[in-house]
Amino acid sequence: MRHLRLESPEGACVDVSAQGAQVLSWRDASGRERFFLSPNAVFAPGQAIRGGAPVVFPQFSGRGALPKHGFARGLPWTAGPVEALPDGLSRLSLSLNASAETRVLWAHEFEAVMEITLGARELEMRLRVRNTGPAPFAFTAALHSYFAADLSDARLRGLAGRPYEDAADGGRWRLQEGDEVAFGAELDRVYPEVADELTLVAGGQGLRIAADGFRDVVVWNPGPVLAAALPDLGAGQHLHFVCVEAANVLHPVVLAPGQAWSGAQRLFA
Numbered sequence: 001m002r003h004l005r006l007e008s009p010e011g012a013c014v015d016v017s018a019q020g021a022q023v024l025s026w027r028d029a030s031g032r033e034r035f036f037l038s039p040n041a042v043f044a045p046g047q048a049i050r051g052g053a054p055v056v057f058p059q060f061s062g063r064g065a066l067p068k069h070g071f072a073r074g075l076p077w078t079a080g081p082v083e084a085l086p087d088g089l090s091r092l093s094l095s096l097n098a099s100a101e102t103r104v105l106w107a108h109e110f111e112a113v114m115e116i117t118l119g120a121r122e123l124e125m126r127l128r129v130r131n132t133g134p135a136p137f138a139f140t141a142a143l144h145s146y147f148a149a150d151l152s153d154a155r156l157r158g159l160a161g162r163p164y165e166d167a168a169d170g171g172r173w174r175l176q177e178g179d180e181v182a183f184g185a186e187l188d189r190v191y192p193e194v195a196d197e198l199t200l201v202a203g204g205q206g207l208r209i210a211a212d213g214f215r216d217v218v219v220w221n222p223g224p225v226l227a228a229a230l231p232d233l234g235a236g237q238h239l240h241f242v243c244v245e246a247a248n249v250l251h252p253v254v255l256a257p258g259q260a261w262s263g264a265q266r267l268f269a
């Protein structure tokens, strides 16, 4: 399976799988790994890779008729050349177009592009979607980042007082109590309309997480029972990551013919 690498002059490095246009690893210039990749991840055509930052498109989770989290994460994307940008940034772009394989599942013409832009201490993952067909379509999407974190001391800041849909409890709506989200048991939440920057604090260090184009934030950790039941994760592996996803779940994006949308998750180490 094809993997690509992007490096910054200061020594930051990102590894990307061409299947799914999925970031698998990001080390900032200090050398610290920021993503979790499951030791039991399976690298096989069509199979989602457990960890890094899967691209969820054109359907979030099981909220529709498509395979869970859509088809983009299981398909090979086409990588373009690495571009050197001003300010020491470098960018890798990968694209996915409608094909016989996607039309069987989803009868729409589209072009999707993932732009992965690396700096010394920052990473931007931007998904662009264009409607290249004659009819409008709607989609949901997410950048499903698995951040490396020791679950016992991981805290997510920036969601205080916000309502969330609790997918781990039948979709009940609740209010975020306290300033921080802490982890332990299974947690699966959609926080709508989050425009503020979040901070994931773990191991005494903070990672700032910003987004644009995506209206919702999904926070997920499978907890011990589900982790053990997922063959590509395994017992105890939930202790090593927290998913904080830039997502459009509750309000699908609608694109008229020729129209384009873009959304990004931006990370600052």
Ligand SMILES: O=P(O)(O)OC[C@H]1O[C@@H](O)[C@H](O)[C@@H](O)[C@@H]1O
Pocket (backbone or CB within 6 Å): 048, 061, 068, 069, 144, 167, 188, 189, 218, 220, 245
């Ligand atoms: O196992 P998958 O298909 O990669 O999904 C992982 C999780 O992804 C999260 O985004 C969802 O909110 C969870 O409900 C889901 O279980």
